[in-house]
Amino acid sequence: MNAKELIARRVALELNDGDVVNLGIGLPTLVANYLPEDVTITLQSENGFLGLGPVTEEDPYLVNAGGQPCGMVPGAAMFDSAFSFALIRGGHVDACVLGGLEVDQHANLANWMVPGKMVPGMGGAMDLVTGARRVIIAMEHCAKNGAPKILKECTLPLTAKGKVSTIVTELAVFEFEDGVLTLCEHAPGVDLAQIRASTAADFAVSPDFAEMQISQTGMPS
Amino acid sequence: MNAKELIARRVALELNDGDVVNLGIGLPTLVANYLPEDVTITLQSENGFLGLGPVTEEDPYLVNAGGQPCGMVPGAAMFDSAFSFALIRGGHVDACVLGGLEVDQHANLANWMVPGKMVPGMGGAMDLVTGARRVIIAMEHCAKNGAPKILKECTLPLTAKGKVSTIVTELAVFEFEDGVLTLCEHAPGVDLAQIRASTAADFAVSPDFAEMQISQTGMPS
Amino acid sequence: MKSKELAVDRIAEHLRDGMSILFGGFMGNGTPKAIVQAIMDSGVKELTIIGNDTAFVDTGVGPLITHDRVRKVIATHIGLNPETGRRMMAAEMEVELVPQGTLIERIRCGGAGLGGFLTPTGVGTVVEDGKQKITIQGVEYLLEQALRADLAIVQAHKADRAGNLRYRLSARNFNPIVALAADKVIAETEHLVEVGEIDPDDVMTPGVLVDYIVCH
């Protein structure tokens, strides 16, 4: 199982039956494939609807928040973008799952720009991270060059300040417990020393520190 | 013709074809009866629709802003109260016609409460007077006890400050021209002296001061 | 997912003395009758009720006033229910009068995660008392703050079992907005249909906002 699938299968266990969830583009989108069978969630799409589903028949009037063709489930509801962000900021989205460039031990997230290099715009990310009840960062533990992405202080421009709830990587799961970055789980075959070596942030270790469980539902990718 | 009908027939000439208009309860409502035949207006109702019309068949789901059964015209549109006041404050209502307890020479209006006596609440009046492009006050020139209602300074709590455009009474029509209360028309058989005697405010007299014209359309009431 | 259907006689489990309740409706039109009756029957008191108006003595939320269940009213107009005015004058009940556009926008802010907004309405009137004034590009505005409640009660014409709602004609009024701005939302409907029977483009309040549906 590759790192992305492992992360997606672990994040799938974070979601509760009935949750309204916004999944970011890329890795977070995979999470929907691995939901336990007794968990039904409603996917929110920033451009203006609830009940996002897989493409069934292509309809030029229906795209997801990445501008790609998508489908919808029975009971879907459409609205305008002002209403969409009323839902997002107003605490009506139980969780958002997003990738991260950097997360720091103050629960800050940077994931929208690299000055001088990548300036795509924040789209709905700042509102999602600010407004969702839980912010789950699903990302590979280190950058491609091996540098830690979980830091003492973010170096890139922030997406939001102090809003991250949970970090899931292919090595570990961290929670912010009373504002303290806390290591809760390690991936199978990964030990604390390895996590420490790959993490620049200071963190506590949970008294319940244990091996990561992952969703067994869904086809392997 | 009684005073109210005269006022309503005069106000009817203030409205232009295509205008979106909010008519207050009472005398202002009469205006719709006297619109010239080449003038079609769209009536807005604060509770949330455009295209208010006379009752055709009573529907328990359709009431006007006074809570009374009403009808709607073809092309009517329904919306929620937040959208309704977005229209009102946002300058999408061309004119509102309201009664007044007092208007003063600074274009201030008082029409929502008499302290210690009548405190019904302002409802949508403050938003209408603040947001409508034109505020036309349709009222009898003096109170029942003969006291002037067009004053130097309002004595009652204001509905809005400096927002009145036009005052139509059974004696005269005033406009605020560059902020100056200006007498523009007198009713048939009424002279300047009579208007001065019934008006406490200072006012200019328009160089075009002339006799009031009124709409000849519609059945006499 | 668990069912959202709620029997009328179970509404009381969601009520408590002193709670705040946002209600839909305009002069009673669009106010959920069965829920108001259940509030009456439950005996809860000391309520703060928030909505456009207090209707007539015997319609909408009127009976809650008449039967002494309300500690405070936040509304735009109380003129058609003389009981509200009498209790206000006698200081038996607190009444906060708010311009209609300001009230609905305060509720929308409460539901949309906004702290407040700048409105020109009320500038130069008693409404500005105690409020911050902010001038932008030469125009003076009042800073009005968000408003939420413990519970919102709404009347829908049609609902599906997932809680997607449609309102009808002028009964829409405050309903879709109050459904955004409370910790718990109970909707009353005359027509309960299966999930999928309301076209996604026709939903006026998405089901995720609605906790319970009362069908009568």
Place this chain on the structure above:
Amino acid sequence: MKSKELAVDRIAEHLRDGMSILFGGFMGNGTPKAIVQAIMDSGVKELTIIGNDTAFVDTGVGPLITHDRVRKVIATHIGLNPETGRRMMAAEMEVELVPQGTLIERIRCGGAGLGGFLTPTGVGTVVEDGKQKITIQGVEYLLEQALRADLAIVQAHKADRAGNLRYRLSARNFNPIVALAADKVIAETEHLVEVGEIDPDDVMTPGVLVDYIVCH
């Protein structure tokens, strides 16, 4: 009342160099194609365009960027149109990036007569630079200001001759909000129907907001 129908070749009469244009659409989905083409054909330049994103190089408002008609873009995301990024980096075009919820709410305020609003989005980020911060009940908010434009262009799925509009599925997005916030509104539609053929409860943008309808 005068007809609102506008031939595609008359759109140019409503355009001028340097004007500001609000547009509906999300990655091109819901952006009025024929109107954008008419803007292209008219040759107007130095435009300020305001909407969610600049789509792709050849969709939505993308061609206006590629063909050098735009002086300034106010948007939330420009990542899928590399021409926007290139011109921004080369300082050939000004780009103001705004969080999506903040942009749509600024436009709504502009259309609703509100001066601005308080949002928690952007606090502690570069978005707060130069903005007033206001704390309410312990929560810090940014004061964001209203935004309007000279013209709004919207895409409707269905329109009646009075200008009442319906949008379809995710193509609704910014359209109903931008239709509130401009001095002039031109709507494009595929299906033009008679007045009365859209049920009042199904209207998404009331006709009074729409000045012209282009049918193709």
